[in-house]
Amino acid sequence: MSPPVIPVVLLTGFLGSGKTTLLNHLLGSARGTRIGVIVNDFGQINVDAMAVAGQVDSMISLGNGCLCCVADTSDIDEMLGKLAGAKLDVIVIEASGLADPQAMVRKLLASKDDRVRYGGLVTVLDSVEFTRTHTEHPELAKALKIADLLVLNKTDLADPAALIDTVRTYNGEAPIVPVSHGRIDPELLFDRAPQLPVARQLSFDDLNDDHSDHAHAVYDTVTFTSTEPMHPVLLMDFLDNRPAGLYRMKGFVYFGLPGHTDRFGIQTVGNYLRFHRSPWPRGSTPETQLVLIGKDIDSTAVDWLEACQQTGPVEVDDMLWVTRYLDSVDDFSVDALHEPAQQRPEAEEDQA
Numbered sequence: 199m200s201p202p203v204i205p206v207v208l209l210t211g212f213l214g215s216g217k218t219t220l221l222n223h224l225l226g227s228a229r230g231t232r233i234g235v236i237v238n239d240f241g242q243i244n245v246d247a248m249a250v251a252g253q254v255d256s257m258i259s260l261g262n263g264c265l266c267c268v269a270d271t272s273d274i275d276e277m278l279g280k281l282a283g284a285k286l287d288v289i290v291i292e293a294s295g296l297a298d299p300q301a302m303v304r305k306l307l308a309s310k311d312d313r314v315r316y317g318g319l320v321t322v323l324d325s326v327e328f329t330r331t332h333t334e335h336p337e338l339a340k341a342l343k344i345a346d347l348l349v350l351n352k353t354d355l356a357d358p359a360a361l362i363d364t365v366r367t368y369n370g371e372a373p374i375v376p377v378s379h380g381r382i383d384p385e386l387l388f389d390r391a392p393q394l395p396v397a398r399q400l401s402f403d404d405l406n407d408d409h410s411d412h413a414h415a416v417y418d419t420v421t422f423t424s425t426e427p428m429h430p431v432l433l434m435d436f437l438d439n440r441p442a443g444l445y446r447m448k449g450f451v452y453f454g455l456p457g458h459t460d461r462f463g464i465q466t467v468g469n470y471l472r473f474h475r476s477p478w479p480r481g482s483t484p485e486t487q488l489v490l491i492g493k494d495i496d497s498t499a500v501d502w503l504e505a506c507q508q509t510g511p512v513e514v515d516d517m518l519w520v521t522r523y524l525d526s527v528d529d530f531s532v533d534a535l536h537e538p539a540q541q542r543p544e545a546e547e548d549q550a
């Protein structure tokens with residue numbers, strides 16, 4: 199008997215909407231379902247791949263690439279083929295927040311590997327940023343229109359009720375699931391139910407509708423790395439006055455605070471800012487690694503970050519500017535910084 203065909207679910211959504219958070223939730227609640235993952239991070243630092251590593255049995259990371267730019271379907275088939283050989287129940291592809299979902303769906307549908315089949319498109323929406331991003335980036339409507347499941351995320355921060363009607367105007371059929379922290383019921387995706395209520399037949403128009411304006415073209419990605427510690431007050435000043443054009447920032451910060459050795463994961467989305475404290479991976483050299491994504495990001499942003507490096511000793515109270523944005527209440531006092539952070543799986547990095 200030939201093995202069951204593996205559904206390939208595409209996870210998309212604008213920058214910072216919560217794709218990695220949702221993926222981590224799925225991986226954490228898989229209950230025996232074998233999930234393969236293709237992470238399609240954008241930018242030179244593979245922050246998302248670092249976050250999911252450790253939870254996933256079968257993972258392929260594209261590093262500094264983009265699945266919708268992969269030249270031909272055989273490259274996709276090669277990746278899917280590697281995972282298909284690993285006896286999986288489902289493959290989830292996390293698209294870059296900048297990806298063109300139509301181009302990716304087209305390539306998945308064109309796959310010649312008969313061990314896999316396109317299993318549907320999940321689009322994650324940020325309840326807080328939805329109105330702003332969809333006004334500024336009308337091209338995002340594509341990912342709503344062809345979605346099979348719409349996840350209205352961050353409902354802990356904004357009431358989704360008013361948004362549901364708006365979202366409905368883009369897509370009259372797909373279920374809309376309001377959640378916080380990407381906590382969707384995995385049964386919506388996996389068989390023991392696999393596939394999405396799903397993978398409806400997409401029309402020729404759905405797949406070809408103005409695909410010429412490849413969404414990436416309008417965004418910049420800027421990276422900053424440094425082994426010099428950052429000064430908390432100077433970095434917070436940067437974050438309070440973010441450079442023009444910056445939409446999203448993520449990565450890790452190294453503060454050279456005497457007596458403590460933890461790294462600070464950082465996430466910004468629009469005006470949102472959050473730090474997460476965790477130990478540096480064993481054997482790694484502490485360094486700041488930041489990816490800045492946006493539109494026409496002010497060219498002085500990197501110079502400004504360089505100027506945030508420490509030139510002298512840092513007082514422990516300087517960290518108060520940072521600790522109020524930590525995601526764990528236990529960490530709010532600066533004294534707590536002297537206790538090493540709990541060793542947690544890297545995959546929890548992005549979860550609340």
Ligand SMILES: Nc1nc2c(ncn2[C@@H]2O[C@H](COP(=O)(O)OP(=O)(O)OP(=O)(O)O)[C@@H](O)[C@H]2O)c(=O)[nH]1
Nearest residue numbers: 212213214215216217218219295352378379465548
């Ligand atoms: N309060 C709150 N924060 C959330 C929720 N979902 C995600 N976040 C936070 O939002 C930030 C961005 O989440 P990610 O999961 O990294 O978003 P993403 O879509 O993978 O981001 P990109 O890969 O940059 O496109 C992180 O700090 C998450 O912890 C949520 O439902 N509520």
